[in-house]
Amino acid sequence: MKTILLGLLTLMFIVGSMSNVNSHEHPLRHLDCSECHTCDRPTAKEPCLIACPRIAAAHSTSKHSLKEAPDSMVLNTLENLYGPVAFNHKQHAEMSEMGFDCATCHHYSPAGEIPSCNECHPAEGISVNLSQPNLKGAYHRQCLGCHREWNHETKCIVCHEPERFTGAEDVVQDPTDILGISHPVITVPTKKVYDTPYDKGPKVTFYHNEHVDLFDLKCVDCHQEENCGYCHHLGKTTPVVKTMEEVHSICNDCHLEDKCSKCHGYEEKPPFTHDVSGWHLSKYHTDLECRNCHPTGKRISTMNGDCTNCHAGWNQSNFRHSVVGLQLDETHLEFECEDCHADLHYHQTPTCDNCHDDDHNYKKEPPGERL
Amino acid sequence: MDKSRRKFLSTAAAATATATMMATTGHTSDRLGHNPDEMFSVLVDSTACIGCRKCEYACNKTHELADHPPAYFEDQTQLQLGRRPQHDAFTVVNAYEDKGAKEGEAYVKVQCMHCNDPACVSACLVGALTKESHGPVMYDTWKCMGCRYCLVACPFQIPAYEYHDVLTPRVRKCTFCTERLHEGKKPACVEICPNEALVFGTRKEMLDIAYGRISANPQRYQDHVYGEYEIGGTSWLYLARADFQTAGLPLLDNQSPAEITENIQHGLFKSFLPPLALYGLLGLIMHTSGQREKSEESTDA
């Protein structure tokens, strides 16, 4: 009996709800019929609708009930919501120099020509691997990874042209957004003097120009992971302070074997001159890059002052002595190099002892004409 | 439509066909007679979600839900409100604390989980909710009698009711974009997701991908795919770095509540049998002994 009752009740409910649904099939009945129909008695068969555009009907859309909407419908214009992205590659490349280099974006690129993104990231399909999404995911993950970091935004029109007629233009472009504004030139310092808590040498003088120009370092060698987010982290009020360990680890890449006093002192240190090595660079050597003579590794290799470090093949017959500012006279031209330059140590004062007596003065009576 | 797209569509169509075939030829494994492996499924990788709310936008447009201007969907402060799906928003994205993320927070998209053995379906007295063999849990306005048992039964508090509509209120929830699926398309939210935080395919594929990601990046993920076993399994699966409960996904038993309640009901009905039999037996004895007395009386007379 209970079952029958329940069944009856249910049936009543169902019928009730069905009639309810039927009742709202035409919810616009409170509208003036003439807004949409030309005839007095429109029927389903002959609705006599006003031909498009139904200008009067346009304002009535707000009176539509949400319930009229189908549960599901196809809307495949989503792809066209936004226009293409005008991508300023150069600007990004310059900024990337401070990050991970070009590899910030062009990861896993083999040597030679850089493959385009879609060689690895197909436009469609199921992306199985998190690190190998499809093209759309790949672009967005790549860009948003940094963009979100510096502006905490995911607004599409930061990068995309809003397509016309989609309503996307409702979204106002944030005027404080840096996109489209070229980055102010980052001034490269010549010298920086740091005050440190180290009591045996509180001042550290750092010649930035020397490291870049002379020692041939790339930005990324020291400025690791310093990309846009490093400065543009929203809400960041104070600059990032590196720990002592972090600071030293950057310098230690090259200076690990140096004493503290190499950088630390009570006073500012003078810029680098080659004289500190005991070898004054003159004439032919001043224009050389450090690497030309000190080729090994990141760290500048030390060498003795002998010409044979580089000029191993020189001898009495092929060396034009006049280049050092002394044209040898005929007698001396005949001698072997080591007759005057003991043990081929050219940076030491030559000896005359081999032929002349002890009190012969090289300076007063040179072996030729000074130029 | 380009070539690869067409290829995807044909694959999807083939998958639907396979799913239907599997369901009808008896290659089934679950209580409802469906094969969860072959059902459509979405993997939500909350570690890849950027909280852009584009999925909310696409869902809103596809199903013509609440009338919001596009700018509403760009408003990131909405992420912080701990919203729930509504009658006019089938899906919402919420922020939750994730210490491992650069931002200190991660985002989770919430919608109907399309459970394998749904509590809402079981609770519905008139069969207005059904679990389709290809995955979606569908709602039929015409059958619904408005009892709202499904709202109470759903462990994820998903179904929403049009309380504002006195005459023809409906229960509303994510439809899995079932009409798009029939056309061989991905759900609208999956299609628009710019960061591919949502991946669409069969449930087996999604589980394989999920475990592939976990083993490739063990520090990025909890070693668990939420929805694989919870309440008997769900069609929508989740990956997260932080605790799933932090992400707002409830801690649930592996057994479907539908199964539990139905077992109890069936048990109850089953246990009516012995007393009935006993009464029947007693009745029979009384009846026969009565007959005997009667006949004895008649012989005596």
Ligand code: SF4
């Ligand atoms: S999540 Fe809730 S509404 Fe969706 S299928 Fe599961 S029980 Fe039903």
Ligand code: SF4
């Ligand atoms: S599957 Fe469809 S209905 Fe469900 S949340 Fe995504 S877009 Fe909305």
Ligand code: SF4
């Ligand atoms: S569209 Fe994708 S990335 Fe954006 S909020 Fe939704 S799930 Fe997250």
